[in-house]
Amino acid sequence: MKISVKQAGYTAAAFIFTSALLTKGVYMYLRQDSWVAVILSFLVSLIFVYIYATLNKWFPSKSLIEINEAVFGKIIGKIISAGYLFYFFTLIILNARDISGFVGYILPTTPYVVIMVAFIYTCSWAVRKGAWNIASYGPLIVFVSLFVIMLNGLFLINDIELNRLAPAFTFPPIKYIAGTHLLTALPLCEIFVFFMFVPYLQKADGLGKVLFRGLTVGAAALLFIVIRDIVILGDTLLILSQPTYSVIRLIDVGDILTRVEILYAGILISLMFIKISVLYYATITAAARLVKTSSHDYLIRITGALAVIFGLSVFSAEYEHMDWTNRAAPIYSSFFIMLLPLLTLGTAAIRGLNRKNK
Amino acid sequence: MFSFLMKKAGIFLAKKQGAEGSKEKKEDKPKRLSKKLPENLSVIREIMKGSSDIIIREFYLNLDRIVEGALIMVDGLTDDRIINDNIIYPLMHDARQHLKKTGGDMDIISHIRNSLLSASQVKEETDIDEILNGFLNGDVALLVNGAAKALIISSKGWEKRAVNEPPSEAVVRGPRECFIENLRTNTALIRRKIRNPGLTFESLTVGKKTGTNVCIAYIKGVARQELIDTIKKRLTSIDTDAVLESGYIEQYIEDFPESIFATVGFTEKPDVAAAKILEGRAAIIVDGTPFVLTVPLLFVESFQSAEDYYFRPYFANMLRITRVISYAITILAPALYVAITTFHQELLPTSLLLTTASAREGIPFPAFLECLIMLMTFEILREAGVRLPRPVGQALSIVGALVVGESAVSAGIIGAPMVIVVAITALSSFVTPNEADSAAVLRLILLILGAVLGGFGIAIGLLGTLVHLSSLRSFGYPFLYPIAPFDVEDSKDAILRAPLWLMIKRPKEMSTDIKRQTINVPPTGKDIKDNKGELI
Numbered sequence: 001m002k003i004s005v006k007q008a009g010y011t012a013a014a015f016i017f018t019s020a021l022l023t024k025g026v027y028m029y030l031r032q033d034s035w036v037a038v039i040l041s042f043l044v045s046l047i048f049v050y051i052y053a054t055l056n057k058w059f060p061s062k063s064l065i066e067i068n069e070a071v072f073g074k075i076i077g078k079i080i081s082a083g084y085l086f087y088f089f090t091l092i093i094l095n096a097r098d099i100s101g102f103v104g105y106i107l108p109t110t111p112y113v114v115i116m117v118a119f120i121y122t123c124s125w126a127v128r129k130g131a132w133n134i135a136s137y138g139p140l141i142v143f144v145s146l147f148v149i150m151l152n153g154l155f156l157i158n159d160i161e162l163n164r165l166a167p168a169f170t171f172p173p174i175k176y177i178a179g180t181h182l183l184t185a186l187p188l189c190e191i192f193v194f195f196m197f198v199p200y201l202q203k204a205d206g207l208g209k210v211l212f213r214g215l216t217v218g219a220a221a222l223l224f225i226v227i228r229d230i231v232i233l234g235d236t237l238l239i240l241s242q243p244t245y246s247v248i249r250l251i252d253v254g255d256i257l258t259r260v261e262i263l264y265a266g267i268l269i270s271l272m273f274i275k276i277s278v279l280y281y282a283t284i285t286a287a288a289r290l291v292k293t294s295s296h297d298y299l300i301r302i303t304g305a306l307a308v309i310f311g312l313s314v315f316s317a318e319y320e321h322m323d324w325t326n327r328a329a330p331i332y333s334s335f336f337i338m339l340l341p342l343l344t345l346g347t348a349a350i351r352g353l354n355r356k357n358k
Numbered sequence: 359m360f361s362f363l364m365k366k367a368g369i370f371l372a373k374k375q376g377a378e379g380s381k382e383k384k385e386d387k388p389k390r391l392s393k394k395l396p397e398n399l400s401v402i403r404e405i406m407k408g409s410s411d412i413i414i415r416e417f418y419l420n421l422d423r424i425v426e427g428a429l430i431m432v433d434g435l436t437d438d439r440i441i442n443d444n445i446i447y448p449l450m451h452d453a454r455q456h457l458k459k460t461g462g463d464m465d466i467i468s469h470i471r472n473s474l475l476s477a478s479q480v481k482e483e484t485d486i487d488e489i490l491n492g493f494l495n496g497d498v499a500l501l502v503n504g505a506a507k508a509l510i511i512s513s514k515g516w517e518k519r520a521v522n523e524p525p526s527e528a529v530v531r532g533p534r535e536c537f538i539e540n541l542r543t544n545t546a547l548i549r550r551k552i553r554n555p556g557l558t559f560e561s562l563t564v565g566k567k568t569g570t571n572v573c574i575a576y577i578k579g580v581a582r583q584e585l586i587d588t589i590k591k592r593l594t595s596i597d598t599d600a601v602l603e604s605g606y607i608e609q610y611i612e613d614f615p616e617s618i619f620a621t622v623g624f625t626e627k628p629d630v631a632a633a634k635i636l637e638g639r640a641a642i643i644v645d646g647t648p649f650v651l652t653v654p655l656l657f658v659e660s661f662q663s664a665e666d667y668y669f670r671p672y673f674a675n676m677l678r679i680t681r682v683i684s685y686a687i688t689i690l691a692p693a694l695y696v697a698i699t700t701f702h703q704e705l706l707p708t709s710l711l712l713t714t715a716s717a718r719e720g721i722p723f724p725a726f727l728e729c730l731i732m733l734m735t736f737e738i739l740r741e742a743g744v745r746l747p748r749p750v751g752q753a754l755s756i757v758g759a760l761v762v763g764e765s766a767v768s769a770g771i772i773g774a775p776m777v778i779v780v781a782i783t784a785l786s787s788f789v790t791p792n793e794a795d796s797a798a799v800l801r802l803i804l805l806i807l808g809a810v811l812g813g814f815g816i817a818i819g820l821l822g823t824l825v826h827l828s829s830l831r832s833f834g835y836p837f838l839y840p841i842a843p844f845d846v847e848d849s850k851d852a853i854l855r856a857p858l859w860l861m862i863k864r865p866k867e868m869s870t871d872i873k874r875q876t877i878n879v880p881p882t883g884k885d886i887k888d889n890k891g892e893l894i
Contacts, residue, residue, distance in 0.1 A: 007843055103814045107701060110811065118811060122818050122825070129829040137828045137842040259705045262813065269817040 002202040003135040005209045011138030012191045012214020013221070015278060017145060018095075018271040019187030020222040021244050021264070023229065025326045027237045029179040032165050034226050037179035042219040044180060045188040049215055051341050052192060053208025058354045061204035064195040065289040071348045080340065081290050087336040088193060088283040089303065092276055094329070096120060096311040097321055099272040105242065106265060116308050119276070124304045126277040127284055128297070131200045134277050141274055145267040146221060152260065153228050155251045164234040165227075185330040185337065187222065188215060192337040196282035280307075361616035389486040395426050395503035401486060402430060412493075415446070419453040419502070425466065426503040430489075435496035437515025440477065445498060445511055448474045467505045479512035491569060518543065524626045526791060531668045536626045541571050541645035544628075548575055548641070551632035556580065559643075562593050565601035571645040572607065575631070580864070580871050581638050588833055589640055589653065604644040604651050611642075611653075613831050618799045621832035623655035623792070630664045638869030654832035654868070656839055658852045660792040661685065671857045682853060684789035687782060689800045692733060693808035693816050695779045696725045701812030718773040726809035728772055732780040733801070735762055740784070835868070 026034045059067045064084055069077035100115045107115070126134055191214050198207055229243050232250065240246045248264045251257060284299050293299070315321040348354055391398050399414060406412045411433040419425040427449060431441065452474055471480050483489050483499075484507050492510035493499045500509040521543065524536035537544045545559050556578040564572050574589055592611040601607060608622045609615060625631055626648050631641045634652045642651040661681040666674040698705055699714065706714065721728060739758035743751045763781075766772040783801070787794050800823065807815035830837035840848035848865050850856040863872045 004843070107812055107814060110814075114811065115814065118815070118818050122822050125822060126825045129825055133825065133829050135843075136836065136838070137824050139844045140824075140842045143844070255707075258707060262702075262705055265813065266817055269814065270821060273821050 001132045003132055003197065003200050004202050005206045005213070007135040007139055008194060008197060008201060008206075008210040009213030010142045010217065011135045011274065011278065012194055012210055013217035014138050014142045014145075014271050014274040015191050015193075016187045016214065016218025017142060017221050018268070018275040019190075020218070020225045021268050021271065023222075023226060024241065024243060024322070025182055025186070026179050026226070027229075027243065028326055029175045029182065030171055031235070031237065032230050033168060033171055033176070034179065034230060035165075035223060036169070036176060037183050038219065038223045038226050040176065040180040041183035041188055042215065042223075044184045045215055045219070046212075048184075048189050048192075048338060048341070049208065049211045051345055052195065052211060055341060055345055055348070056195070056198060056207035057205045058348060061199055061201070063199050063285065063289060065286055067195075067344065071344050071351065071353060078290065080344075081286065083340070084336060085283060085286045085290060087333075088196075088279055088286060089307070090332075091190070091193070092279045092283060092303075092307045093310045093314055094321075094325070095272060095276050095279065096307055097314060099269065099276070100311065101318060101321065102242070102245075102265075102268060102272075105245075113308070113312055116311050119273070120304050120307050120311075123273060123276045123280050124300050126273070127280045127300055131197055131281055131285075134274065134281060135197070138274050141267075141270045142217070145271055146217075148263050148267050149221065149225065152248050152251060152264070153224065155253055155257065155260070156228070156232055156247065159250055160228075160231045161234070162231055164231050181334070182326065182330045183222075185333040186325070188219065189337045190333070191215060191218075192341070193279060193282045196285050197278075280304075364616045391484055391486060391489070391501070391506045391508060393504055393506045395428060395501055398486075398501050398508075399428055402490070405486075405490065417446070417450055419449060419466075425453075428501045430493050430499040430501070431513070432493055432496065435494075435516050436498060436513045440513040440515065441498060444476045445500070445513065448476060449500075465505075466502055467507045467509060470500070470502070471509055475509070475511060477511045477513065481510050482507050483510055484508070491563075494569065495571070514542075521547070527625065527627050527630070527664070529627075529663070529665050529668075532664050533627070533629050535628060537628060537631075537643075537648045537650055539646050539648055541573060541643055544643050544648075544650060545573060545575065547628035548632055548635070548643075551628055552577065552635065557635070560586075560590070562590070564593060564596050564607065565598060567599040568601055570601040572601070573643040573645075574640055575635055575643060576640040577635055577638075580636070580869050581640055582868070582870055585638075585640060585654070585833055589642065593642075601644065602646065604642070604647040604649045607642060607644055608651055613833065617826065617830060618796045619657070619827065619830060619837070620792075620796070621655055621830055621837060623652040623659055624649045625652060626650070627664055633664070633667070637864050638871075654835040655837075656832065656835065657827060657837050658841065660790050661853070662851075662855075666855055667858065671855055675854050678853060678855065681789050684786035685793060685797065688784075688786035688790075688797045689804060690816070691779050691783045691786070692729045692801060693804040693819075694813075695776070696729050696805060697808035697812045697816055699725045700809065714773075714775050717775050720770050721773045722771070725776070726805070728776050729780070729805060732766075732772060732776055733783075733805075736780055736784050737798075840865075 023034070026037055030037050055067060059070060062070070065077075065081045068081045068084075071077065072080055096116055096119060099119055100112045103115045103119075104110065104112060191211050194207065194210060194214070197210075198204075201207065201210070203209070225244060229237060229247055232247050233240070233243060236246075237243050245261055245264055248261045249259075251260045280300075280303065283303055284296055287299050287303070288294065288296055315324065389401070399416075403414070413429075413431050413433050415429040415431075417427055417429075419427050429441070429445065449470070453470070467482060471482070479497075483492065489499045489501075489508050489510065496514035496516060498511045498513045500511060502508075518540045519538045521535045521538055523534045527536075535547060537547060549557060554577060558574075558576055558578050560574045562572045562574070563569050572593060574586065574593070576586055589611070593607070596607070596610045598606070598610065604624065608620070608624070612621045614621055623634070625634075631650045631652060635641055639652050639654060642653065644651070661678055663677070663681075666678060669677075699718070703711055718725075723731070735758075739754065739762070743754055743758075746754055763777050767774045767777055787797055790797070804816055804819045807819040809815075811818065824842075828836065828838045828842045836843060839845065840852050845866065847863070850861055851865075859875075862875055862877055864874050866872065
């Protein structure tokens with residue numbers, strides 16, 4: 001069965017939505033002006049989505065690995081594809097680390113290794129069932145999450161102080177650029193990974209629509225969450241390690257509806273599950289296409305084991321992880337999801353591959 | 359895990375059978391009747407040797423004792439009145455006149471069939487196996503000397519139960535009839551609901567030794583032909599000795615036998631079967647079973663009841679939501695209780711926390727063990743309650759509820775909150791009877807995950823269940839449809855039910871003729887408004 005544009009689009013939204021719940025990074029740069037970065041990064045991401053869509057139109061129903069080979073030739077194409085494979089794999093590690101950090105926050109006595117193994121194992125199970133399967137329940141999880149987030153916003157209406165958004169536009173421009181770059185490179189343009197889903201889409205050149213839908217829904221949710229966090233928490237944003245979680249902890253409707261943070265924990269785990277499953281799937285298909293094998297089972301096991309090992313040892317402390325996310329990760333990501341696609345598009349245009357395909 | 363174990367067991371057994379398979383005898387070619395009656399009778403006597411219920415009635419068709427005949431039947435399966443009045447009487451009395459008039463040079467079997475027998479169904483057979491099959495099914499076989507053909511005359515008439523109220527699908531509103539063990543009564547019950555020439559009952563025989571009759575019911579032009587072909591293919595490929603209940607068929611034809619979730623539905627209400635057939639599904643009726651199978655089955659159907667469509671939509675939707683919540687409670691309540699009391703005490707409001715803590719004070723077991731003991735006790739009580747005679751069963755439930763529950767709490771072995779949790783779990787499991795078996799297994803898995811990893815474990819367990827459910831197919835249809843993949847249009851009758859006049863189409867891809875009714879929304883509201891749309 002092939003994946004419809006709607007299914008893939010909402011699954012892509014889940015991808016962005018996940019990061020929307022871990023928004024600590026952008027607050028570090030822009031505090032009460034973080035919402036500006038969300039809007040700017042949405043606009044910048046639209047440009048990149050257009051680039052990805054163009055590549056997809058030129059090479060319909062082809063995954064990233066095949067496009068690389070078609071554009072750069074066999075050897076260079078394979079080297080670039082290996083780079084992408086490494087990038088997808090590192091994203092699994094970093095996101096698995098994120099979720100382990102969060103679960104470790106709720107279950108302080110449980111060792112990371114248990115959490116990581118349980119989580120990666122469940123994701124590997126999802127990967128084994130295939131892309132269509134992931135895209136079938138992706139929208140369901142997104143709808144439930146959106147509903148919970150909206151409802152949470154409603155329950156917190158009493159704590160909202162709009163003047164916490166003031167003063168606006170007071171930071172130096174470089175901070176706006178840094179914040180926008182962080183949001184563009186980390187959650188928004190990461191939907192680039194859906195390039196690996198192209199062969200399974202109902203419409204061979206439908207990636208543009210998929211990504212546009214995902215980006216719009218995801219960015220809207222991100223904007224809502226960021227504004228809600230700012231107007232409720234104000235300056236305390238900076239001292240809390242999990243601002244969104246802390247916001248939801250404030251919910252107390254007539255002493256009856258309290259401790260709803262369990263819902264937040266539930267949706268974060270579910271969304272992270274979708275995100276890691278998609279990344280895991282992309283890694284497996286990229287590896288399988290690269291080495292031209294059809295035995296996915298071994299690849300799934302090997303990737304899972306490596307993800308657990310690297311996930312546990314990649315950062316020695318939580319602070320190191322945060323520092324990487326805020327400072328190094330955007331640049332690292334930019335290379336793969338901004339620079340390389342541009343380069344691919346440019347080379348394809350120069351080599352006249354667009355015309356040939358048409 | 360289950361699939362892995364089953365695959366390994368399957369490979370092991372297949373290998374073993376492969377080694378033994380060569381020893382099996384090959385089946386003989388079909389035996390044909392000969393023209394000599396004594397020879398034919400001795401073959402049948404030899405096959406049925408030792409059976410006291412086989413009756414072979416030999417007679418002459420004319421006074422000259424030239425034409426001999428024999429009737430073969432099974433005592434208890436036939437209607438004596440039909441045999442005496444409509445078969446034996448014409449053959450022994452009227453035949454003399456007829457045979458005199460026509461002389462001896464005609465095809466005697468065709469003559470008997472066309473001019474003498476006053477039975478509704480008569481067919482000619484030449485194969486001995488088919489003849490055996492005929493009288494073992496309750497018909498009478500007529501063999502005549504000089505003819506290499508036999509007549510199978512319909513004369514079924516055995517003891518059967520009356521059509522009464524369905525014991526496991528009782529309703530407040532709606533028809534109170536229920537399928538019974540007799541296949542033809544069941545097909546008639548469906549035919550009475552759907553008086554449409556398109557309604558088709560295709561018959562097959564399954565089970566080498568039992569020769570059980572199985573019937574596929576569907577509406578031509580509504581059900582997809584691919585679905586019917588798949589069902590037929592799966593039914594004909596069943597290679598087993600015995601089919602004693604529709605459960606056998608269900609386990610042979612389901613898409614995922616290793617899953618804890620059933621992907622073939624069952625019902626004992628003719629109105630439910632008819633409604634499903636009208637949606638483009640197919641029903642499989644098995645002789646000897648009051649449970650009719652329906653395919654394909656979607657997960658949401660487990661939360662639906664026939665009454666939902668007979669009540670007005672608001673109340674019906676309330677009931678449906680209650681069923682979904684009950685299912686969530688039955689699989690999650692013990693796991694959540696154990697996870698919260700063991701790992702996440704901070705999630706409970708302070709006063710509730712204090713009450714729970716004081717109730718659990720002095721309990722010697724950890725919450726997980728306590729929960730396992732209570733769940734096990736409940737399962738024992740339930741199983742014993744089902745097996746025991748009804749009056750004793752009721753006494754047992756009182757013993758279970760009062761003595762075990764109350765005394766376990768007062769003795770300080772089990773905490774009072776745990777009794778409440780297990781009681782609500784048990785109660786909720788009866789709300790969705792079709793999913794009760796899967797819920798029992800899922801509950802245990804989630805309980806273990808909750809006890810080991812707390813809320814995270816439960817979340818992992820639920821996500822795993824979601825992955826599994828969305829990977830299931832029922833005859834090619836995604837099991838979780840229309841939830842995953844989500845479909846707005848078909849959600850009109852999933853968790854919530856839209857008013858009947860809004861259900862314009864049948865479920866997508868389930869049917870070739872998708873339109874159910876013409877759009878007339880709302881059907882009667884326009885009567886109370888004038889032409890300008892104002893209230894009169």
